[in-house]
Amino acid sequence: MTDSILFSPVPVGRAGEEVALQLEAAILSEKIMPGESLPSERELQVQFGTGRGVIREAIRALKQKGLIEIRKGAKGGAYVKKIEVANVSESLGLFLKQNRIDTNELAEFRESIDRTITMLAITRGTVEQKLELVEASARLKTFLAEEEPDLNRLGELDRELNIMLARMTANPIFEWIMCAMQLGFSSHDYALYEDAEFRRNTIVNWCTTAGHIAAGDLLQALSSIGAHYILLRQCVAKRQTAAVKDQAV
């Protein structure tokens, strides 16, 4: 980082915003590559011709965006890092939480994605991946016997299955989208699994789905996917009527 005139001084008013924008631009345009670090706060302070507080707030914003990682001590500073899925997931999660997305709308979206993923997974998934999918779904069956299973653990496995399937598309975008959705909406899924019947049917359905995918049977796999979302919608409807009844009492 030997930049003499990389950043231009900022006048007044929304200085913090300006600084953040300039730093972000420098990062995104790869003037500063991942792994490198921005100048120290005290140096930026003079480069921008502003107070240190302004710099700190800008840095904070970038950190929040997931663009940088901050280390203390000598050779510390703001290191540019690659954005992780977790960032977009958190953002998505907050959005979904505040906007109380209707479960049916979410199901609709997931179903459409799942169908595409299934098609691609059958076409492109390797034999090893398909085998792993079957094994992972088989592990779900251990939850069938238990009276009061660990729902967190179950949700975890379910999430892994979804992501595993998405990875088989050999297109990272599907994997990211799936990760984001899973992370952003895990709480909902857990709640559904409280229903023993839904739990049982879904687990069984996962296994048949995995089998069809491994066998390369596209049509039957899609049918299974459809069946999953029928189950899901039924369960949601059941819970909603139950909730209404609770409210009435």
Next chain:
Amino acid sequence: MTDSILFSPVPVGRAGEEVALQLEAAILSEKIMPGESLPSERELQVQFGTGRGVIREAIRALKQKGLIEIRKGAKGGAYVKKIEVANVSESLGLFLKQNRIDTNELAEFRESIDRTITMLAITRGTVEQKLELVEASARLKTFLAEEEPDLNRLGELDRELNIMLARMTANPIFEWIMCAMQLGFSSHDYALYEDAEFRRNTIVNWCTTAGHIAAGDLLQALSSIGAHYILLRQCVAKRQTAAVKDQAV
């Protein structure tokens, strides 16, 4: 906001993080509803038993997340607001931008989404929306005659069309996914539009697509969508070979 013991003082170390977490928790748990405002910085400073800089940085982080909006002056402060799509779109856009998605992978994803959106749009879009879609696509035609059209403007219209279509699904998730993709990849699209032939074919294809959607002709609409992505892939391939040739020279 008459909270005497809402927030607890923080000791030392990562005070800023702690403050941000507590404030965020208060917002998400709806102790402070959208429209209300947090206490002033100076008051928070007292409640948390910390310096004002810490408060400001925490506030900044929340603002970045899109949880609050800041107003100056008397009766100013940090007002809780509903998170907008733009926030999650920006987050996803940054992520996509940094991960240099392969254009073909992106096209694959977009095509799958577009097909679903088209189906839903035909089923659920109102007559007015369909009419608007046709009109908007017709406006694209003005770019056909021009020798050196304003590519930014063209990209803008294209983006609007895509989002308009997504909105017709009556499912907000499709809308914000589309927004995010548009934001994250506008630069890509613009570059493609530099090719006059691609520009012409795409514009014409948009119009026929809109027509089929308005007419409720699902199969033909899907064919048009497919045609769009054939054009896109051809153009990408052409540019790539051209780039290779440039490199050789």
Next chain:
DNA sequence: TCTGTAGATTGGTCGTACCAATACATGGTT
């Protein structure tokens, strides 16, 4: 009644000082 001005409130900025963590060099010990 209307208007404009003064004051109060609140975010935005600056500057300094100090603390805490970390990396690195220096020097002493084995």
Next chain:
DNA sequence: AACCATGTATTGGTACGACCAATCTACAGA
């Protein structure tokens, strides 16, 4: 010569105090 300990410089984290700028409110005057 190799190794360990201690000191020192660098850098983020916090605090305090002051002032500016924008905004709202209320009061006084026309």
